[in-house]
Amino acid sequence: MDKTVFFFCIFWALLSAQPNYVASQQRSFERRYLIVENSTPYNLIVNVQYFTETTSGRWEWFGAAWKFIPGERAYLDDDNFKVNAKSIYIWAKSDQKEWSEYKSRSLQIGDNYTANQMADYTFRFIDESLPASARPRLLDILKSGKTKTTAIPIEWLR
Numbered sequence: 588m589d590k591t592v593f594f595f596c597i598f599w600a601l602l603s604a605q606p607n608y609v610a611s612q613q614r615s616f617e618r619r620y621l622i623v624e625n626s627t628p629y630n631l632i633v634n635v636q637y638f639t640e641t642t643s644g645r646w647e648w649f650g651a652a653w654k655f656i657p658g659e660r661a662y663l664d665d666d667n668f669k670v671n672a673k674s675i676y677i678w679a680k681s682d683q684k685e686w687s688e689y690k691s692r693s694l695q696i697g698d699n700y701t702a703n704q705m706a707d708y709t710f711r712f713i714d715e716s717l718p719a720s721a722r723p724r725l726l727d728i729l730k731s732g733k734t735k736t737t738a739i740p741i742e743w744l745r
Contacts, residue, residue, distance in 0.1 A: 615700070620706070620707045621637065621707075621708055622707050627657060627681070629657060631654070633677065635651060635677045636650040636676040638674040638693075674697070677690075
């Protein structure tokens with residue numbers, strides 16, 4: 588066999604196999620990793636109850652609470668378990684306000700999807716009492732990391 592034909596056959600075989608390899612990496616998921624973002628000017632205590640699959644294959648509810656400072660965004664970690672769930676109950680409380688829309692009503696964050704890895708779901712706490720025009724400016728300040736030294740203009744809170 589001619590060397591050119593031989594190398595062409597090898598190249599073609601490798602090229603043809605690539606899509607099958609990529610497709611074989613796809614898996615089916617029913618859960619998503621949970622990220623929480625505090626887009627308020629308040630320190631929050633965030634409570635979460637989450638429905639997830641255990642290592643033994645059973646579906647169970649677990650719960651925990653976390654503290655979030657203004658502008659903080661993080662994956663939730665519960666005793667060295669990166670929280671992932673199909674369904675959650677989530678609520679938060681500050682000294683000034685409470686967010687309880689999903690305290691007694693479950694939020695489905697997982698569905699049947701195919702991917703290379705488990706996807707994320709971000710839940711954002713927002714202060715709806717702030718005027719809509721102030722929220723983008725407030726979020727910029729919170730994300731800048733300067734919340735400890737930056738005063739938020741009082742007119743934004745009206």
